[in-house]
Amino acid sequence: MSGSHTDDLLTVRVKHRLQRIELDVDVAVRREVMAVVGPSGAGKTSVLRAVAGLLRPDKARIEYAGRTLVDTERRVSLPPESRGVGMMFQDGALFPHLSIARNIEYGLRPRPRGRRERRARVAELLARYGIQELAAARPDKASGGERQRAALARAVATTPDILLLDEPLSALDSVTKARVSRELAQWLAELSLPTILVSHDYGDVVGLADRIAVIDEGKVVQVGTAADLMRAPASPFVAAFVGTNCFTGVARRDGRLTEVTVPGGARFSITTPASGKVSVVVDPWAVRLISPATAPAGPNTVHGLVTQTVPLGSRIRVTLGSDPPFIAEIPAEQAAGFDLSRGAFAAATWSPEAIRVITDERPPPTG
Numbered sequence: 387m388s389g390s391h392t393d394d395l396l397t398v399r400v401k402h403r404l405q406r407i408e409l410d411v412d413v414a415v416r417r418e419v420m421a422v423v424g425p426s427g428a429g430k431t432s433v434l435r436a437v438a439g440l441l442r443p444d445k446a447r448i449e450y451a452g453r454t455l456v457d458t459e460r461r462v463s464l465p466p467e468s469r470g471v472g473m474m475f476q477d478g479a480l481f482p483h484l485s486i487a488r489n490i491e492y493g494l495r496p497r498p499r500g501r502r503e504r505r506a507r508v509a510e511l512l513a514r515y516g517i518q519e520l521a522a523a524r525p526d527k528a529s530g531g532e533r534q535r536a537a538l539a540r541a542v543a544t545t546p547d548i549l550l551l552d553e554p555l556s557a558l559d560s561v562t563k564a565r566v567s568r569e570l571a572q573w574l575a576e577l578s579l580p581t582i583l584v585s586h587d588y589g590d591v592v593g594l595a596d597r598i599a600v601i602d603e604g605k606v607v608q609v610g611t612a613a614d615l616m617r618a619p620a621s622p623f624v625a626a627f628v629g630t631n632c633f634t635g636v637a638r639r640d641g642r643l644t645e646v647t648v649p650g651g652a653r654f655s656i657t658t659p660a661s662g663k664v665s666v667v668v669d670p671w672a673v674r675l676i677s678p679a680t681a682p683a684g685p686n687t688v689h690g691l692v693t694q695t696v697p698l699g700s701r702i703r704v705t706l707g708s709d710p711p712f713i714a715e716i717p718a719e720q721a722a723g724f725d726l727s728r729g730a731f732a733a734a735t736w737s738p739e740a741i742r743v744i745t746d747e748r749p750p751p752t753g
Contacts (some may be wrong), residue, residue: 392398395452395547396580402638404429404448407604409443415580421595422584422606423627427605431476434550437582438473439466439503444732450547450580452502456693472546476553478537480525487512487521493543511539514657515573525650530558531566549574549581555590567593585620588628600624619744622665629739631668632744633710644737645685653685656741670715672740681733688712688740692730695721706734 392666396415401408402637413420435441436456437448442463448456455469456462472493480489490508499507512518517536520528528536534554541549554570555563571594574581585591591598592612599609600623608620612628619625625632633646637660644665646654655665681687690708697703702721706712714734724732 394451394580394729396437396582397448398433398582399447400433400443401445402436402441404431404432404604409433409604411601411604411606413582413599413606413609415582417578418596419574419578419581419583419594421591421598422582422601423588423591423598424586424601425627428587428601431552431587433601434473434552434582434584437469437548438471438550439464439469448498469548470547472541472544472548473550474537474541474552474554477557478525478533480536480540481534482525485522485524486528486532487515489525489536490539490543493540507543511543515539530562531569534558534566535569538570542577547576547579549579551581551583553585554583556585556587563590570594600627616669618742619667621744625665625667625744627749629713630670631673631713632665634663634665635741637664646743648710652688652710653707654741655685655738656743657738658741658743660743667742667744668736668740670713673699673712673714673716673734673736675704675714675716675720676733676735677724678733681735686738687733687735689733691729692726692728692732694728695726704732706732708734 399412401410407429409432411433422433424430432441436443436446443458445458446456454462455464459519481492484492487508490511491504491643494504494507512521515538517532517535520532523722525533525536554669555567558566566654567590574594583591597609597611598615599606601607602623608615608624615624615628616630619628619630619632622632622634633648635646637644637646639659644656644658644660646656646664656666678689681689688706688708690706690712692704693707694705695702698715700718701715702718703713703715704726712734
């Protein structure tokens with residue numbers, strides 16, 4: 387989905403005082419899907435609203451393909467209908483009193499079009515997203531996935547230059563979410579637009595986004611692919627958000643090794659020289675589950691009750707309620723040798739070579 391032409395570039399620089407935080411975001415998006423993820427209240431949706439023209443920021447410069455959408459210093463702010471932006475609102479936000487076809491047709495406003503042209507465009511979109519049979523139905527007669535298809539059709543009805551999606555999967559159950567996510571990935575690839583997708587759930591965007599910007603307290607703290615974020619989180623916050631094991635503690639040299647002790651008493655023996663305050667990262671797939679009876683005493687081992695198991699295709703993610711809690715991700719065939727029922731006692735271990743050390747300072751955002 388990535389483009390290579392400079393005239394495809396969407397740049398978003400926004401500073402705005404929200405009720406609780408100071409929003410300060412600077413990202414660049416090409417013909418790709420950029421996910422902006424973070425906890426509730428981090429400022430994610432405000433970024434979308436600033437691009438769409440639904441929020442007047444205190445200070446901003448937003449440009450696409452050399453065209454200025456917003457420049458507060460020059461007092462430029464195009465009206466929403468002149469920005470070439472399509473927006474898919476949270477939960478779809480379809481009008482309950484209108485049919486699916488009329489909802490899609492509403493997306494063609496306010497540009498003047500003849501009735502025949504509007505009907506042809508709506509018919510085209512109904513067919514593209516496989517909801518022709520629902521044209522006359524109201525949204526409450528459609529499934530969650532069908533409503534999301536209609537919402538996307540409405541967002542792209544005017545053939546926008548930029549696409550914004552606000553929590554597109556949050557209202558769906560797990561089965562529907564998996565299917566809609568696959569469909570959405572295909573549709574976004576076909577559209578090939580600079581797309582910003584907002585979500586509070588990192589798992590929702592991994593299969594959708596080319597790159598991911600993690601936002602915390604109004605600031606972008608890291609930008610990269612899903613693999614980048616898992617392999618080299620820039621801070622304990624990023625590591626925790628993307629679901630890897632990351633803990634901050636105090637390091638001291640112990641002969642040829644370094645030992646890091648973290649709150650809760652867990653100890654990490656690492657080969658990297660370090661001292662003072664550091665953070666250690668262990669990928670879930672580098673953690674082995676072992677029998678508590680044979681677990682070695684000392685560093686790089688924790689014990690705890692199983693608090694959660696989550697199937698991930700051919701693997702299973704297991705969370706131990708150790709202190710601190712630890713996540714292991716093991717092949718499903720290995721899981722057969724363990725009692726992983728909730729409340730079962732288990733142990734986890736990892737090698738010194740599996741541990742990475744990061745500082746607790748957040749680098750400037752990139753991308």
